[in-house]
Amino acid sequence: MGGKVAGLTAPTAGGAKLNAKLGGVLKNTGNLFESAGKKYGIDPALLAAISMHETGNGTSPAAKNKYNLGGMMKRDGSGLMKFNSIEEGIDKMASNLKRLYFDQGLTTIEQIQKKYAPINAKNDPTGLNKNWVPGVTKYYKSLGG
Numbered sequence: 001m002g003g004k005v006a007g008l009t010a011p012t013a014g015g016a017k018l019n020a021k022l023g024g025v026l027k028n029t030g031n032l033f034e035s036a037g038k039k040y041g042i043d044p045a046l047l048a049a050i051s052m053h054e055t056g057n058g059t060s061p062a063a064k065n066k067y068n069l070g071g072m073m074k075r076d077g078s079g080l081m082k083f084n085s086i087e088e089g090i091d092k093m094a095s096n097l098k099r100l101y102f103d104q105g106l107t108t109i110e111q112i113q114k115k116y117a118p119i120n121a122k123n124d125p126t127g128l129n130k131n132w133v134p135g136v137t138k139y140y141k142s143l144g145g
Contacts, residue, residue, distance in 0.1 A: 013045040013144040021143055024058025025086060026051060026069070032087055036094035042102060046109075047094055049139035050116075053132065069093055073123060109136050 018030030030048070037044030054071035055063035062068040066082040070093030074081055083089040101112050110133055117124070117132040 013043075013048075015044070017144055018044060018048045021139075022048060022052070022058065024055065024060075025063050025067075026055065026058030029086055029090065032090045036090050039091075040094045040098040040102075042094055042097055043145060045140055045143040045145040046136075047090065047097070048143055049136050049145065050097075051090070051093065052139040053135040063089075070096070071117070072096060077123065109133055109140065 013030075015030030015032075015034040018033055019028050022029055026048070030044075033044040033048045033051075036042070037047055051063075051069040052058070054060075055069055058064075058069075062071065062080050066080055067086055067089035068080050068083060069086070069089040072081045072093060073079070081092070083092060097112070101107070101115065106112050106115060113129070113132045113136070117129040119127070119129050121129055
């Protein structure tokens with residue numbers, strides 16, 4: 001799977017379709033991904049796929065305890081960001097993707113990965129970032145993307 005998926009700005013799945021695959025704390029949040037996607041011009045299925053990959057489909061401690069659904073790090077590199085709700089976590093992830101990726105021309109899963117989860121990053125000592133493109137692509141395609 002190459003990760004070069006066309007149409008990452010056009011919605012490929014609505015909230016109800018996303019809900020069929022979302023688990024853990026992401027369960028029944030498809031409408032939130034759909035709203036954030038419309039607000040920021042990003043396919044809701046891509047937002048959900050990134051969240052599913054980053055959180056083990058809503059089961060990670062970051063998702064459950066910090067509502068951090070995108071693996072977003074603090075600017076100073078001191079750890080994961082914390083949000084006050086699932087809604088805020090989804091909105092901040094979508095806003096971040098819009099401003100720092102889509103607005104800069106990084107619109108494919110492969111392009112996003114090079115900045116979002118780069119291979120050999122300091123905060124990835126066990127090399128998990130190599131799984132980002134295949135993982136996000138798998139989830140994206142399972143959601144209809």
